[in-house]
Amino acid sequence: MNNYIKLDGYKYMTPASNWRPIPTKPFTMRVNLDGSTDVTYGAATINRWDGEIIAPAQAAGGWGTKATLDTTIAKRSTVAFEDHYGNACNVHVLGTFEATSQSPMWDGASNEFLVSVTLLKVAT
Helix, strand or coil: CCCCEEECCEEEECCHHHEEEEEECCEEEEECCCCCEEEEECCCEEEEEEEEEEEECCCCCCECCHHHHHHHHHCCCCEEEECCCCCEEEEEEECCCCEEECCCCCCCCCCEEEEEEEEEEEEC
């Protein structure tokens, strides 16, 4: 297990208290007139990760920065992703991308940004 994720080729930390893998199986459900239920499941499992990525203002050695994360967020296509367990896939980077600076020195060497993201992969 890694203490980081990889997104678009760069390593990023994620706060343990605010990073959630959320697998979902699609379904439709209805209640019949006799009170029974009719449930149909889709073939796919939707894998989603919600939370914040820690993006430092400055970094080195394969670690991503706020600038590299902004470049990844701006892409309108899938990007490579590797979760904490080393499982690799391609994901869409979605969300409002709210960024919170942890220091008033926004470009300071020790500053980090918490950036909200949703990563979405559909697997069959």
